Amino acid sequence: MSLADKTIGFIGAGAMAEAILAGLLSSDLTKPEKVFISDVDFTRRDYVKTRFSVNVAQNNTDLVKRSDIVVLAVKPFILQDVLTEIAGSVQTDQLMVSIAAGLSTGYISSFFKSRVPVIRVMPNTPSLVGEGASALAAGEFAGEEHLALALELFNSVGRAYAVSEQAMDAVTGLSGSGPAYMYLIIEAMADAGVKAGLPRKIALELSAQTMLGAAKMVLETGEHPAVLKDKVTTPGGTTIAGLHTLEQGKIRATIMDAVIAAVQKSKELGAVTK
Numbered sequence: 001m002s003l004a005d006k007t008i009g010f011i012g013a014g015a016m017a018e019a020i021l022a023g024l025l026s027s028d029l030t031k032p033e034k035v036f037i038s039d040v041d042f043t044r045r046d047y048v049k050t051r052f053s054v055n056v057a058q059n060n061t062d063l064v065k066r067s068d069i070v071v072l073a074v075k076p077f078i079l080q081d082v083l084t085e086i087a088g089s090v091q092t093d094q095l096m097v098s099i100a101a102g103l104s105t106g107y108i109s110s111f112f113k114s115r116v117p118v119i120r121v122m123p124n125t126p127s128l129v130g131e132g133a134s135a136l137a138a139g140e141f142a143g144e145e146h147l148a149l150a151l152e153l154f155n156s157v158g159r160a161y162a163v164s165e166q167a168m169d170a171v172t173g174l175s176g177s178g179p180a181y182m183y184l185i186i187e188a189m190a191d192a193g194v195k196a197g198l199p200r201k202i203a204l205e206l207s208a209q210t211m212l213g214a215a216k217m218v219l220e221t222g223e224h225p226a227v228l229k230d231k232v233t234t235p236g237g238t239t240i241a242g243l244h245t246l247e248q249g250k251i252r253a254t255i256m257d258a259v260i261a262a263v264q265k266s267k268e269l270g271a272v273t274k
Helices: 015-026 042-052 060-066 076-089 105-109 125-129 144-155 165-176 178-195 200-221 225-232 238-248 251-271
Strands: 008-011 035-038 069-072 095-098 118-122 132-138 158-162
Touching: 008 015, 008 060, 015 035, 015 042, 015 125, 015 144, 035 042, 035 060, 060 076, 069 076, 069 144, 095 105, 095 144, 105 118, 118 144, 118 165, 125 132, 132 144, 132 165, 144 158, 165 178, 165 251, 178 200, 178 251, 200 225, 238 251
Parallel strands: 008 035, 008 069, 069 095, 095 118, 132 158
Antiparallel strands: 118 132
């Protein structure tokens, strides 16, 4: 069973849905004629339809009836209304995939009278450029075949990993919020470059490319970041001087504290729906 055999519906045609569609279609994992979209914002819906030549459903219920896989790509505060609307049309042989942050598979399943497979996904914004990091948790009624389909879907916009649902708060604090931490570091390095005399554009691009290159080194070499760090650090050199300053500023503890703070906030927000 693969995505090529399935019709896929997107309830919500926002930026993340657009990114997933772009990844799916550019990877030839499906064809435009096998995709349906719906959105209350007709301007946005029509833009996505025109860009990808996909089908527009009459409404959310119509979309569900036409789709093997339904991607719930709406904001968390909207999802309850959407689930209430479509609950009577969802069948046990369909797969529900939710990217609504903080809402558990149990919460989503509670709207359905039957044993509907649900997969919860925490993607992040670099998915918009095909470099996302997504974590997927299978609900009570989702099997390995459902998880495999969802992994195929999100691997088209980066890297996707299966985790337990209990780990989703940790994922939210790490990779969900993580891009913002990286942007702050990139901005700070660029500011330092400007202070040292570099033009702003060059400083920013050098900083961003350095972050990108370092990340690729970790992922593609398989070496531990500490090993790669040591390879850049020569005795008595510039790098060790900079690292010493970072360690004096407790950068490790500060970054760890930031991630844990985001994890805790995710738990607090998720408790509202439990």
